[in-house]
Amino acid sequence: MLLDEATNEAHEGYINHAMLCRSCHPPTKRYCYEGGGLRDRYEAHYLMSLDLYARRAFLAQLEPIDPVRCESIKTLLIEIHQRNQADLC
Helix, strand or coil: CCCCHHHHHHHHHHHHHHHHCCCCEHHHCECCHHHHHHHHHHHHHHHHCCCHHHHHHHHHHHHHHCHHHHHHHHHHHHHHHHHHHHHHC
16 A cells, blocks of 8 residues: 555654654554654544545544544644645645
8 A cells, every 4th residue: 555655754753663662562552652642643644545434433433442542633634634735725
């Protein structure tokens, strides 16, 4: 699967951090503060490559489990959308 440039950069930042950080352990979904933020940023960029229904389904599943993280990803999705709209103008 080919990712757009922003998604690829977010993915590389997340992976590079997770591989080096002793506090981050992706298989058990344990992350340091920075690692969690990088993971959320990558997921938000990835979600923007999906259709609206898939984004809503992901957020609907996440919200009961982790409402704080869900809000964080929603905020990132809005930022990405606004940046994309500004780039179109």
